Amino acid sequence: MIDYRQLNGITLAYLGDAVWETYVRQHLLEQGLTKVNRLQKRATHFVSAKAQAALIALMQAENYLTDAELDVFHRGRNAKSYTHAKNTSVQTYNISTGFEAIFGYLQLTGQEQRVAQLAQWCLEQVEMGRTDAYNFQ
Numbered sequence: 001m002i003d004y005r006q007l008n009g010i011t012l013a014y015l016g017d018a019v020w021e022t023y024v025r026q027h028l029l030e031q032g033l034t035k036v037n038r039l040q041k042r043a044t045h046f047v048s049a050k051a052q053a054a055l056i057a058l059m060q061a062e063n064y065l066t067d068a069e070l071d072v073f074h075r076g077r078n079a080k081s082y083t084h085a086k087n088t089s090v091q092t093y094n095i096s097t098g099f100e101a102i103f104g105y106l107q108l109t110g111q112e113q114r115v116a117q118l119a120q121w122c123l124e125q126v127e128m129g130r131t132d133a134y135n136f137q
Contacts, residue, residue: 076101
């Protein structure tokens with residue numbers, strides 16, 4: 001087993017991005033979407049840096065994260081990255097990196113039930129339009 005404590009926040013986010021993306025893709029397929037262009041367009045409502053930053057804001061507002069998850073979020077958010085996403089601010093990109101780091105941490109520590117719970121909660125928030133109220137750049 002890989003010791004997540006030995007990995008930096010960017011590395012945790014690398015894995016977490018894939019974990020979160022898998023949940024999103026499965027969710028969209030379960031909704032009956034089958035055309036790739038439509039799938040990709042709809043997926044951005046879930047996987048964009050802005051959407052992920054809004055989800056973190058909701059999690060923090062509702063005290064949804066454990067202390068360990070918050071620590072990993074901060075580690076991912078504060079990690080030095082030499083790239084950033086297009087069409088978003090560095091701050092928003094860093095926040096989304098922290099979001100992804102949480103999923104990477106949970107996956108590496110074998111917390112499959114918590115990954116599924118967190119992913120389901122996030123999917124529901126986006127579907128309810130709760131992330132629309134946040135105006136991240």
